[in-house]
Amino acid sequence: MPGPRALLGLGLLVAAARAGGRCRERGWSWNRGWERDRCLPRRAMHSPGTARPGPAGLRFLGQEEAQAIDQELFTEYGFSVEQLMELAGLSCATAIAKVGVLGGRRGSWHCGLSCTSASSKAYPPSSFTTSQPAVLVVCGPGNNGGDGLVCARHLKMFVSLLGYQPTVYYPKRPSKPLFEGLTTQCKKMDIPFLPEFPAEAEFIDELYGLVVDAIFGFSFTGAVREPFGSILSTLERVTVPIASIDIPSGWDVEKGKADGLQPDMLISLTAPKKAAMHFTGRYHFLGGRFVPPALQEKYALNLPAYPGTDCVLQLT
Amino acid sequence: MPGPRALLGLGLLVAAARAGGRCRERGWSWSWNRGWNRGWERGWERGRCLPHRAMHSPGTARPGPAGLRFLGQEEAQAIDQELFTEYRFSVEQLMELAGLSCATAIAKAYPPSSFTTSQPAVLVVCGPGNNGGDGLVCARHLKMFGYQPTVYYPKRPSKPLFEGLTTQCKKMDIPFLPEFPAEAEFIDELYGLVVDAIFGFSFTGAVREPFGSILSTLERVTVPIASIDIPSGWDVEKGKADGLQPDMLISLTAPKKAAMHFTGRYHFLGGRFVPPALQEKYALNLPAYPGTDCVLQLT
Numbered sequence: 001m002p003g004p005r006a007l008l009g010l011g012l013l014v015a016a017a018r019a020g021g022r023c024r025e026r027g028w029s030w031n032r033g034w035e036r037d038r039c040l041p042r043r044a045m046h047s048p049g050t051a052r053p054g055p056a057g058l059r060f061l062g063q064e065e066a067q068a069i070d071q072e073l074f075t076e077y078g079f080s081v082e083q084l085m086e087l088a089g090l091s092c093a094t095a096i097a098k099v100g101v102l103g104g105r106r107g108s109w110h111c112g113l114s115c116t117s118a119s120s121k122a123y124p125p126s127s128f129t130t131s132q133p134a135v136l137v138v139c140g141p142g143n144n145g146g147d148g149l150v151c152a153r154h155l156k157m158f159v160s161l162l163g164y165q166p167t168v169y170y171p172k173r174p175s176k177p178l179f180e181g182l183t184t185q186c187k188k189m190d191i192p193f194l195p196e197f198p199a200e201a202e203f204i205d206e207l208y209g210l211v212v213d214a215i216f217g218f219s220f221t222g223a224v225r226e227p228f229g230s231i232l233s234t235l236e237r238v239t240v241p242i243a244s245i246d247i248p249s250g251w252d253v254e255k256g257k258a259d260g261l262q263p264d265m266l267i268s269l270t271a272p273k274k275a276a277m278h279f280t281g282r283y284h285f286l287g288g289r290f291v292p293p294a295l296q297e298k299y300a301l302n303l304p305a306y307p308g309t310d311c312v313l314q315l316t
Numbered sequence: 317m318p319g320p321r322a323l324l325g326l327g328l329l330v331a332a333a334r335a336g337g338r339c340r341e342r343g344w345s346w347s348w349n350r351g352w353n354r355g356w357e358r359g360w361e362r363g364r365c366l367p368h369r370a371m372h373s374p375g376t377a378r379p380g381p382a383g384l385r386f387l388g389q390e391e392a393q394a395i396d397q398e399l400f401t402e403y404r405f406s407v408e409q410l411m412e413l414a415g416l417s418c419a420t421a422i423a424k425a426y427p428p429s430s431f432t433t434s435q436p437a438v439l440v441v442c443g444p445g446n447n448g449g450d451g452l453v454c455a456r457h458l459k460m461f462g463y464q465p466t467v468y469y470p471k472r473p474s475k476p477l478f479e480g481l482t483t484q485c486k487k488m489d490i491p492f493l494p495e496f497p498a499e500a501e502f503i504d505e506l507y508g509l510v511v512d513a514i515f516g517f518s519f520t521g522a523v524r525e526p527f528g529s530i531l532s533t534l535e536r537v538t539v540p541i542a543s544i545d546i547p548s549g550w551d552v553e554k555g556k557a558d559g560l561q562p563d564m565l566i567s568l569t570a571p572k573k574a575a576m577h578f579t580g581r582y583h584f585l586g587g588r589f590v591p592p593a594l595q596e597k598y599a600l601n602l603p604a605y606p607g608t609d610c611v612l613q614l615t
Contacts, residue, residue, distance in 0.1 A: 078483030082408035087416075094608045157588060158608060184404035189591045289460060292488045309420045309461055 057302035060274045063253040066218040089150020091287025092267045095312045134165045136208040140215035141172035147245050148214020149182035169194045201237035211242045215249035251275045271301045284316040383601035386573045389552040392517040414568050415453020417586025421566045421611045425582045431508035435464045439507040443514035444471035450544050451513020452481035468493045500536035510541045514548035550574045570600045585612040
């Protein structure tokens with residue numbers, strides 16, 4: 001008869017195996033979640049720093065280069081912010097839609113639009129606590145936030161097919177017609193705007209299957225003003241997947257941030273920035289299919305070809 | 317030994333079959349219908365084939381999907397206004413999405429490999445208003461998709477929107493013709509497709525020059541024409557039986573009544589930005605767009 005310690009150890013092993021099994025069914029792996037009795041999504045399995053290289057020759061931009069290209073699009077090429085923001089936000093929504101129909105409260109990505117019937121059987125829909133899986137779009141005080149508003153609106157247009165409902169949190173809104181217009185467009189499409197940010201990461205995990213991080217972009221210089229410091233702290237503890245627009249918020253645009261947000265998806269706009277070399281999530285997309293060939297050449301961007309008429313390109 | 321007339325008839329048959337064969341290689345059919353009076357003589361002199369569109373007799377319009385509404389002109393204008401005043405969209409936004417839809421639809425129906433010209437050369441004819449603006453956006457996205465667009469833009473509003481769109485095209489090395497090709501045959505030689513971005517849903521029948529002459533020339537062109545929203549020169553509700561006969565129509569937002577008279581091969585819906593509440597208010601009954609596509613093929 002095994003001793004009590006052995007039995008305890010056996011019991012723990014069985015419990016862990018069962019928990020790990022339950023997690024594995026959802027496509028997750030057991031990790032640090034013992035204390036919270038919670039499964040962590042696969043992204044936590046990648047050790048920070050195991051970044052994957054991009055396609056051969058693809059350049060990763062420094063912050064000044066990114067700003068220079070942006071400026072040139074407006075001043076030399078005559079684009080308006082409205083135009084490029086619309087195309088950028090559309091790219092983000094398209095990339096998110098391609099990766100996953102959301103399933104389950106805990107926010108595992110279902111296999112997406114390109115699923116075969118075999119793999120969709122591997123990820124059967126779980127029961128929902130909300131009537132439809134929901135997406136939380138967190139918008140910052142600048143253009144990255146604007147990209148988020150456009151993204152939220154296009155996600156809503158995709159809702160009839162893909163079944164998720166965006167909700168926006170937009171605490172700092174510039175008093176400019178551009179942002180006021182984007183906000184009105186979302187509200188008139190019945191996209192709710194939260195009056196306050198969910199107090200705990202667990203609340204976000206309960207209510208949403210995905211978080212879109214549209215807080216800071218390539219102009220970020222490290223000074224995180226409230227309420228975004230608290231928001232980022234909460235998001236760092238969230239276990240549902242996070243999709244970051246252009247730069248994982250809070251990261252240095254070139255060096256990344258090892259102890260910062262670890263998104264599952266990154267949508268690089270125009271061209272990836274150096275921070276993307278530190279990205280260890282599962283999905284890296286390129287969006288913003290508007291860079292004129294002459295500008296691509298001038299900066300030797302070496303962008304891979306977008307497929308057909310798609311506005312996004314999956315890099316990894 | 318057959319008589320000379322029989323031999324002549326046989327010779328004509330052989331020649332026509334060969335011409336038809338040559339046409340068929342290009343995806344065209346030798347037209348014997350309307351072609352008998354107009355096209356037969358004209359086709360014979362020019363040694364030229366009429367495209368598929370001439371095969372359809374005018375008026376044999378195909379119905380759309382069940383329940384899809386075709387808008388009157390006032391409704392179309394009301395919806396447009398509501399998008400700007402109630403929903404606070406900007407013209408830049410919607411024009412960008414509209415033009416992107418047009419380029420995407422064109423790429424789906426006329427992939428670069430289908431062009432008989434050495435490059436996938438497209439002539440984009442832009443009118444004096446928003447339809448012309450849609451054309452400029454379309455031209456730019458066609459360039460991004462690998463086509464070689466050329467623009468003809470004779471009447472340019474002095475507004476930042478249109479000046480910006482023009483600059484964007486020029487900075488992408490899209491040529492702007494200084495004058496319109498004098499003959500339909502020149503267009504047929506140089507381009508594999510014409511995009512008609514002259515008049516849209518606000519058109520009320522008064523065609524000012526140079527667009528009257530342009531439309532006359534386009535009506536004689538044999539390469540396919542893709543019209544943005546309304547075949548130019550058509551009454552927005554009643555069409556125009558003796559007007560332009562485009563091969564493709566890209567209806568924006570929702571089709572207008574004129575589309576019921578459209579007899580070309582490709583009818584696409586574009587402009588995937590109409591909020592569900594607005595769709596309901598006007599009972600548009602739009603079919604579902606596939607996945608994340610910004611266009612929907614109706615026929």
